[in-house]
Amino acid sequence: MAKFNPPDSFAFDRPNEWGDWKQRFQRYRIATKLAKEDGEVQVSCLIYAMGPEAENIFKSFTLSEDDQKKFDVVLGKYDEYFYPKRNVIHERACFYQRGQRPGEKVEMFIRALYDLSEHCDFGAARDDHIRDRIVVGIVDKDLSRKLQLEAGLTLTQTIQTVRQSEEVNAQVHQQQGEACTAVQEIARERGKFAYREKQQWRNRRESGQQEAPKMPKCGRCGKIQHKDHERCPALKSTCHKCKKVGHWEIKCHTKAVREVTETEPVSQTPYFLGAVTNxxxxxxxxxxxxxxxxxxxxxxxxxxxxxxxxxxxxxxxxxxxxxxxxxxxxxxxxxxxxxxxxxxxxxxxxxxxxxxxxxxxxxxxxxxxxxxxxxxxxxMGLVKRIEKVHSAFGEHGTLKTDPVKILLKDNAEPYAVYTARRVPLSLIQKVKEELLRMEKNDVIEKK
Missing domain, CATH: 2.40.70.10 (Acid Proteases)
Structure with missing residues (x-):
């Protein structure tokens, strides 16, 4: 039988990783057949694998001698120690508000719903809640409406449908991209052909092969300029466009107005519609x-x-x-x-x-x-612009109310401590002046 090493010691400064470490130890316990040993042996292996700090935590448990030898009881005590008491209402609110974000893959959205449902206490109805959240939360609203019309829809069918839809949409976009690439290639070829034609025309012009000069044309009939203007055939003709005598329609410069329409001014600035919700x-x-x-x-x-x-x-x-x-x-x-x-x-x-x-x-x-x-x-009088707002704060930026005092328990310990951000050298003098001003006006206590 293969030998397995126990998992690395548990990082007590990261208690939120207790679930992952516990699951890994459970697999090690089954793989090495440690689960068939006595409870006292299993408890000892658990505490040894966790690390030296686990001994002090174990001593703080109020357990009888019999319970100290029961693996499930001891493991449950460690769960109570590392897991804070969760607010089910808050966990469910986070679950129901989760939707697929723009650009997010369907697989990542489904995995996020599974993780959020861990602490919602859905019980046997967990799959139904995840199914409903996928149907309502996906970005593709056409697919969402289609799924809502399916009677007896299961979680497996929902996941399979949304995955297939995402793959098909990706393939369609890829095909459109290939078509655009082909069109761009054709446009480039046409551009090259036009460039060659223009270059050939320049070469002919530089070599002296110029085209024959164009003959001037008559401004009345459009034909070649007459030596005698009185011989123009359009001199006594009536234009079919402006109904005037002396020229043909082909040389008429009158602009006919065929239709008068009223158009709204076009805004040069594009409109942006931000968040629109139900x-x-x-x-x-x-x-x-x-x-x-x-x-x-x-x-x-x-x-x-x-x-x-x-x-x-x-x-x-x-x-x-x-x-x-x-x-x-x-x-x-x-x-x-x-x-x-x-x-x-x-x-x-x-x-x-x-x-x-x-x-x-x-x-x-x-x-x-x-x-x-x-x-x-x-x-319509539904809203009104307020020109002046009276400040609710004093001269020093503090709210005009009685001071608030926050009481902490005697044994309260901070979950995490973060150091203050460093002040840039260029702002150190200004920060000092501001702190002195706040101390002088009793905004903060003097140290």
């Missing part, structure tokens, strides 16, 4: 219901938005149906990529028995909601 998760104080036509629409008040934004799905539910017109604004960008603006319409809205009219831009997005821009919100 309205139901936001504070109701920052959402407002506005009736457009006869349809109530929920908007989020966004003082940082220059435009009024509506999601295409909401636009399709408006009654009566609104007509979209083409918008000339530049493409809008967001953390998730470029947003497609399908058009705009003039909303005739009603809020608190008052009527308003403002432009709304409709975008195609699976995650965006409706935003009420800064100008419209101000016009």
């Amino acid at each position: 309205i139901n998760k936001n504070n109701d104080k920052w959402t407002v219901k506005i009736v457009i036509g006869v349809t109530p629409v929920t908007f989020k008040i966004d003082t940082g938005a220059d435009l009024n934004i509506m999601e295409e799905e909401t636009f399709n539910m408006l009654c009566p149906k609104q007509q979209l017109v083409q918008s000339n604004i530049p493409p809008m960008s967001s953390p998730g990529g470029q947003l497609i603006c399908v058009g705009k319409f003039q909303a005739n809205a009603k809020y608190k028995e008052k009527h308003y009219s403002f432009p709304v831009y409709v975008i195609r997005s699976l995650t965006a909601n409706n935003l009420l821009g800064r100008d419209t919100a101000c016009a």
